[in-house]
Amino acid sequence: MLSSKSSNWLHRLRASRGFPDSDHIDLDHFLSSSPHQIHPPKTPPLPHHHKSNDNGSISDLLSDLFHMGADFQPKSRTKKASRKQHCSKICHLSTNSDARVSPSPLPSPLPLPLAASSNHVVEEEDAKALSAYSQTEVTVIDTSVPCWKFEKVLYRSKNVWKLGEKKGKALITTDRNKRLMNDNLHKNKFKKKFKLCTNSSKFNNQGHDQGKMVVANEKKRDHCSQVREKSFGKKQKEEDSTPLFKVLSKVGK
């Protein structure tokens, strides 16, 4: 019953498409002899087909948007020519899950980049407006402003002047501040060295190398001592110099 039914529809299909109504057709012969008689049906693209193969559809989509390289072979396509894009497109990532890209294999103007480009146009307009202006960074001192000194970006187009904030504006770090920082760093370094030096005095019998290190530190201390002397006063200097002197004397032995 089933076989007769199936043969019937097969016969009907063959008849409708001009195929010989026989179970033993020589397909090669048929194709070579009468190609003009074949009219394959133009099946419309089936969305569910693409849904069923997500990987294929994504790769198709990506290949629509980008040049994927010469090695890339999309799985779900056979007609390469139709997918060729004349120029690359900007990919706008959307967080909106509904904004799916059309699964159509044919290249078509994609709605997503166009929708996203509305913002882009605004930016371009701003850029165009500003492009007419020359741009200068200025450092201004104004004694009516509490901080006195500030930095601005000045836009000028002939007699029109506009003010803008400096991008990535950081506090003006003066050389003076850097120097003060360096001085402090130097003090701290000296303190560390001094600690090392005083600690080493406890182990002064550990060998010749240890002694060398202490002497080296002592040599540097000549350079630093004035910093300490000026910053901590004479008393402190005398106190500090005593253990060092002891260390030296022990090393000398």
Added chain:
Amino acid sequence: MPPKKLNHDFAPKKIKIKKDSKIKLKKKKKKKSSTSNAAAVNGTENRGVDSEWWILFWDKNSPIPGSMVPQDEEEGFKYFFRVSKKTFEYICSLVREDLISRPPSGLINIEGRLLSVEKQVAIALRRLASGESQVSVGASFGVGQSTVSQVTWRFIEAMEERGRHHLKWPDHDNLQKIKSEFEKSFNLPNCCGAIDATHIVMTLPAVQTSDDWCDQVKNYSMLVQGIVDDKSRFLDIVTGWPGGMTIPKLLKFSGFYKLCESGERLNGNPRLLSDDLDIREFIVGGANYPLLPWLITPYSESDEMPGFNTVHEAARSLAVRAFSQLKGSWRILNKVMWRPDKQKLPSIIVVCCLLHNIIIDCGDCIKPDVSLSCHHDLGYVEQWCKQVDPVGRKMRDNLAKHLENNK
């Protein structure tokens, strides 16, 4: 009196003597004492008031027949540094903490000795006062160009931080004094100061980014705007804006303008005059400024009220004089600066304004021959500002009436 030769060899000799005295001592003791003595000598030299530098400088730069340098030593000091010795000491005390030489960042001279604060201040003041090249200034002090550059900038940074109290808008009491002086001198009630601006000319590389600094007479320049009191002392300064900017725009970008417009400055009680005229607090400015309720400019020739412009100009000339004194005293501002750092130039300008105020505050007088003999903004034509505020116009009419009634 011939200057004493207290040369720099003195201190090292002292060290040598000390060292020699220790020869008989044990090696370790000698080592310790020589180190501490050297430090002590350096410390004393560095901390104490150094007057040696002046003796050497005066010896080196003493007046020769036909030179402009005064014969008198005190006058000579003022000639070179614009300040009296007393004011010089005060300036040193202001910046001492910042300039005191500390190794390793401490500056040393050719002989390897740390530069005293006094010598550093003298180098910086000479550089600002003369506007001469760093090499030339260095040669007069026996230091290199690099030292002059470093010392000057360190001084400027220190002064900018430590001398701020010499340049601020006056409090209520001081403002009352200023107003009463203006009224006494010019019969202008409630007048708080005079405003003016000048260009600091410089050279810049001929690249497109320099174009904004090009002004109306094709100079590259930076603007300075100042408001001064009855003693031509700066009360407010704005600088850093390019010279191509118009004066009304410069005013509008200033903090002073914003404060006045928001009623936070020049907001004292109006003066009700006997002739029923209401005068609020104001300043006077030139024709290149807009006429505002708090900024009174002169009448144009066509609608002048008799006598007003003369009085107005006399009051405004205080600001013109201040800039002439400023550029005359600190010639670095009057010379064409060669490619200055535009971030640093405002600091240089402001420090010169601070020094101008310190001279006045310390009671030094600026000698007339120090000021520029010509206008401070020579070559620049005042462009008439057509902006007129109706309330400002009313204010100006009231002032003119008041002057007319009190002739």
